Amino acid sequence: MNAANYLYISALLFTIGAVGVVVRRNAIVVFMCIELMLNAANLSFVTFSRINGNLHGQVFAFFTMVVAACEVVVGLAIIVTIYRSRRSASVDVASLLKR
Amino acid sequence: MVTSNALVYLIALPLFGSVVLLLAGRRADKWGHLLATALPAGSFVIGLTELLAMLGRSPQERSVTQKLFEWISVGNFKIDAGLLLDQLSICFVLLITGVGTLIHIYSISYMSHDPDRRRFFAFLNLFIAAMLLLVLGDSYLSLYVGWEGVGLASYLLIGFWNQKPTYATAAKKAFVMNRIGDMGLSIAIMIAFATLGTVSFAGVKEGAPQASTAALTAIGIMLLIAAIGKSAQFPLQAWLGDAMAGPTPVSALIHAATMVTAGVYLITRSNFIFDAAPTAQLLVVIVGAITLLFGALIGMAKDDIKKALAASTMSQIGYMILGTGLGPVGYAFAIMHLLTHGFFKAGMFLGAGSVMHGMDDEVNMRRYGGLRKFMPITFATFGLGYLAILGVPPFAGFYSKDHIIETAFNAGGIKGIIIGSVALLGAGITAFYMTRVMILTFTGAPRWDEKAHHPHEPSILMWLPMAILAIGSVSSGFLLSKGDALVNWLSPLFEYEGGHEVELLKPIVVTTLALAMVATGIAIAFIKYARGNVAQVAPVNVSVFTKIARRDLLQDDFNEAVFMRPGQGLTATLLKTDEVIIDGAVRGVARLAVGSGSLLRRTQTGFVRSYAALILIGALALIAAIWVVTF
Numbered sequence: 001m002n003a004a005n006y007l008y009i010s011a012l013l014f015t016i017g018a019v020g021v022v023v024r025r026n027a028i029v030v031f032m033c034i035e036l037m038l039n040a041a042n043l044s045f046v047t048f049s050r051i052n053g054n055l056h057g058q059v060f061a062f063f064t065m066v067v068a069a070c071e072v073v074v075g076l077a078i079i080v081t082i083y084r085s086r087r088s089a090s091v092d093v094a095s096l097l098k099r
Numbered sequence: 100m101v102t103s104n105a106l107v108y109l110i111a112l113p114l115f116g117s118v119v120l121l122l123a124g125r126r127a128d129k130w131g132h133l134l135a136t137a138l139p140a141g142s143f144v145i146g147l148t149e150l151l152a153m154l155g156r157s158p159q160e161r162s163v164t165q166k167l168f169e170w171i172s173v174g175n176f177k178i179d180a181g182l183l184l185d186q187l188s189i190c191f192v193l194l195i196t197g198v199g200t201l202i203h204i205y206s207i208s209y210m211s212h213d214p215d216r217r218r219f220f221a222f223l224n225l226f227i228a229a230m231l232l233l234v235l236g237d238s239y240l241s242l243y244v245g246w247e248g249v250g251l252a253s254y255l256l257i258g259f260w261n262q263k264p265t266y267a268t269a270a271k272k273a274f275v276m277n278r279i280g281d282m283g284l285s286i287a288i289m290i291a292f293a294t295l296g297t298v299s300f301a302g303v304k305e306g307a308p309q310a311s312t313a314a315l316t317a318i319g320i321m322l323l324i325a326a327i328g329k330s331a332q333f334p335l336q337a338w339l340g341d342a343m344a345g346p347t348p349v350s351a352l353i354h355a356a357t358m359v360t361a362g363v364y365l366i367t368r369s370n371f372i373f374d375a376a377p378t379a380q381l382l383v384v385i386v387g388a389i390t391l392l393f394g395a396l397i398g399m400a401k402d403d404i405k406k407a408l409a410a411s412t413m414s415q416i417g418y419m420i421l422g423t424g425l426g427p428v429g430y431a432f433a434i435m436h437l438l439t440h441g442f443f444k445a446g447m448f449l450g451a452g453s454v455m456h457g458m459d460d461e462v463n464m465r466r467y468g469g470l471r472k473f474m475p476i477t478f479a480t481f482g483l484g485y486l487a488i489l490g491v492p493p494f495a496g497f498y499s500k501d502h503i504i505e506t507a508f509n510a511g512g513i514k515g516i517i518i519g520s521v522a523l524l525g526a527g528i529t530a531f532y533m534t535r536v537m538i539l540t541f542t543g544a545p546r547w548d549e550k551a552h553h554p555h556e557p558s559i560l561m562w563l564p565m566a567i568l569a570i571g572s573v574s575s576g577f578l579l580s581k582g583d584a585l586v587n588w589l590s591p592l593f594e595y596e597g598g599h600e601v602e603l604l605k606p607i608v609v610t611t612l613a614l615a616m617v618a619t620g621i622a623i624a625f626i627k628y629a630r631g632n633v634a635q636v637a638p639v640n641v642s643v644f645t646k647i648a649r650r651d652l653l654q655d656d657f658n659e660a661v662f663m664r665p666g667q668g669l670t671a672t673l674l675k676t677d678e679v680i681i682d683g684a685v686r687g688v689a690r691l692a693v694g695s696g697s698l699l700r701r702t703q704t705g706f707v708r709s710y711a712a713l714i715l716i717g718a719l720a721l722i723a724a725i726w727v728v729t730f
Binding site: 018021022023025030091092094095096 | 704705706707708711712715
């Protein structure tokens with residue numbers, strides 16, 4: 001099977017994630033879309049690892065997972081806190097930075 | 100070379116007095132003037148002992164030096180602060196301290212009603228100290244320090260009554276015009292150092308024969324500019340008339356003993372430069388000749404007694420400068436005229452002060468008249484000074500001025516005839532305006548309110564100095580020229596080679612001509628003023644020449660039109676340029692930053708999703724750019 005197909009899937013997943021981040025309001029969904037983009041990148045890493053015949057990409061995929069795990073911990077904690085104080089998980093409600 | 104440790108005290112005594120009086124403040128009010136008078140007198144005594152010591156040595160070993168300290172030592176630029184007392188400086192030292200002391204004594208009484216008399220005496224002492232440093236320095240750089248000190252002291256004294264804005268302006272005017280001359284002196288020093296590598300008198304004298312004529316001419320012209328500024332010569336003469344704003348003793352000090360004589364000293368001291376630079380020397384002659392006529396013409400039209408005397412000083416210093424421009428033979432005569440002038444001009448200024456003292460500070464001669472009866476001593480001393488300045492034999496001016504006129508005629512060729520005639524004409528005009536001063540002030544019917552004014556003879560402290568100066572006015576010329584005493588005394592300093600000059604006119608002819616001119620001047624003045632028809636107010640319907648002379652020959656109008664107005668225009672333009680271009684650029688940058696900031700602010704919405712979209716667009720743009728560049 002042609003390795004390029006994996007890259008197409010990766011690009012598709014990344015696009016879905018990016019569009020999701022921009023168009024969705026629910027923080028949880030935005031969060032999941034970010035995860036989707038990270039994993040799209042992971043898929044590309046692994047594919048390139050396969051194409052090039054070395055393990056560099058694999059190693060990077062692990063790094064990405066570690067970072068993603070940390071991000072989930074911090075991010076979910078923030079989302080929960082925001083939900084508690086505002087009774088809403090919409091990202092548009094939390095726009096205090098402008099003021 | 101003889102050395103002496105006493106020289107520094109000549110300067111240190113008056114300097115000490117000025118420092119003490121300024122620092123002690125009001126506590127010194129009671130005794131300050133006495134200390135300040137005693138210290139220049141002490142310097143005079145030191146000067147006399149030095150003179151006696153010099154007389155005891157052979158002519159070649161008369162100069163005395165004293166090294167004070169190593170002043171500047173940078174690489175091969177080394178200057179020692181040192182003092183030099185030779186045949187030339189001793190003349191000045193005795194004149195400055197002698198006449199200076201007399202003026203101090205006079206001021207004790209003249210300024211007794213002034214609450215700031217102590218400050219006045221502190222400045223007088225500073226003036227004396229600076230002038231002594233000027234004539235005693237052994238290099239152009241030490242001279243420069245004294246030169247600037249004189250400028251400062253004159254500024255402080257001319258503006259002594261600075262509560263009057265016009266007086267403060269006069270002080271500023273004197274200072275600013277002097278600065279132009281000071282620039283000349285500093286440039287001369289720089290050229291001397293660049294071409295000769297030294298600024299000491301001895302070093303420059305030694306190096307001058309090897310230097311190029313161009314460099315020497317440049318130094319000479321710059322020194323001439325310096326002399327023009329300090330000695331109030333054409334075209335920097337305008338400050339002298341306004342300098343009358345100072346108390347009268349200051350005028351006497353500036354005009355007789357210090358300040359204006361500095362230029363004559365500078366040129367005489369630099370004789371080795373001027374003798375080797377004929378162009379510069381010719382300029383000196385021209386400046387002197389123009390000024391002696393200029394001052395005399397102004398003197399004819401002035402009704403203010405002090406301003407008339409000031410114009411006469413300008414004219415007499417013109418004679419001296421003319422003398423210094425006539426080469427080795429002229430220097431000694433210039434110095435002789437300077438010394439005799441020191442006596443009679445100081446005497447006349449003090450006399451004018453005495454008249455003002457008796458007439459409640461009235462200076463307009465048209466409101467004097469008939470004062471001879473009320474002030475016989477002042478009349479006598481002023482009259483002796485008057486005879487001296489006219490050059491009537493056997494008074495002092497006869498010996499000194501006649502020699503200058505004679506030397507001018509013998510300068511050779513058409514130049515000699517022109518400057519000789521100018522000097523002769525100047526003598527005639529001098530006779531006219533000085534006679535006018537005498538007639539208007541002392542003779543005729545009183546033109547003042549006899550109820551308002553009570554003219555009286557001043558106290559002994561004032562008339563004694565006047566009497567001593569009058570004795571000097573009578574005798575100094577005879578004593579100095581007896582057996583060519585002063586010429587021989589000064590001759591070791593100048594490369595004097597007598598005998599080969601062309602004698603255009605015999606001395607007796609020159610004397611006769613000069614006396615004829617003087618007699619004519621006196622006669623015209625008598626015809627015009629002695630019939631007792633002098634108006635109390637200056638007539639308005641006068642010829643255009645009189646009007647111009649009353650306006651100081653338009654010197655201020657000229658300066659204002661040529662220098663002041665364009666200067667103001669230049670400042671206004673520069674100010675506008677600064678506001679529009681430089682400030683405009685700064686403000687423009689600020690406005691640009693503010694404007695672009697408020698534009699960019701719109702992108703900061705606070706919504707997470709818009710930031711995410713911007714990041715996405717940015718990333719896409721980046722990728723697109725990379726793609727475009729790589730393919």
